[in-house]
Amino acid sequence: MSLRYVYFKKIILRSKIQLFYILSFKFYFFMLPTGHFAAGYLTSTFTLSSLINLYPAVNDPKFLALGLFASVAPDLDEFYAFYVAKGFWFKKKDKAIIHRNYLSHAPLLHLFVGLASFVVGLVANSSDLQLYAILYIVGTWTHFFFDSFFYGVKWLWPFSNNLYAFRKPGEDMAKIEASGFFSYWIGFLKLYVRDLVFYLEALVIVVAVSAYLY
Template sequence: MVLPGHLAGGYLATRAVLAIFHPALTASQSTWMLILGTISGDLPDIDVAIFSFTHLIGSKTAKKQHRSYVTHTPIFWLAVSAAAALIGLAASSAFILTLSAVILAGSWSHLLFDSIEYGVRWLWPFSDRSYALRYPPESESAHRRGSIAYYWEFISKAYFKNLTSYAEILVTLAAIWLLVSR
């Protein structure tokens, strides 16, 4: 899944958290929560910067794909959310407590979507195995993995042949519908 789908997933996850927990937030705080929650849907992809940089400089430690970094593991986001929850409890802050739930929901929505066809290491650190519903064949590219040209070629030639693209379209349309009907 690419950026629009992950952002839409974060937005939908945030709406779910707000609907389930009904936190005591002001209108302004709720708006900020929706913004931060939407962004949280793409937080696991912060590893793209590291991935791209290591490939750019030709590092021998460069990984084959960006989903190999710790930010693409559920336990990482569970730890981040738990730390935020502890801060929220210590500060008696409904905003920070809600943010901790939103970070968890948004980041895990990302991991769920990546589990459709790309694979996520759900059992890390106990196992390095990635789990996915299916793995599409890898596309051949003349461009360096991690480069903008590589991703452009992937989106233009291979992405719309994958199941994930259709899930992304549905999630994005659902998020737009909820946003407009709000």
């Protein structure tokens, strides 16, 4: 067995472990990406269908794609949060980092970006940019709405740092101590199925799949 092959296998194993930790970190602060994506699909398609008289180009799939991306984009901050909390390449860190405290989870900031883009679209007479701006706001705010079912979001930042949620603002899901892959997921599912968010997400996914198929 060559040294190059052994090195390659180590890289693959290390990548799998890193992916597991990223997923574990993600599921520690739900809602899951599947739920955000499904919710983004529903709100984006509804928005596009409502604007067809004003923007005939709404059927172009690029606008739906932007809405879908915007519905999960705020959670891209988790890669940085994971780096700070756990570190990459087996650095020994174990900090408690809440990614929803970052500016990427500030709804008013995203609203400002969307509105500014819409104004630029009006000035430039670009209907595409106007639609992008609308779908960006719809997608990101759909994300924040569902994030507000658990832990909460800083809806009034920069005017307030308070977290606002429909229930349990600022409370995390109980930490799962299991280190093994299967034991972690069993522990996660036992906790997750007891929470309202699990059933809300399942319902949203079912509705989104039904809307897509029919």
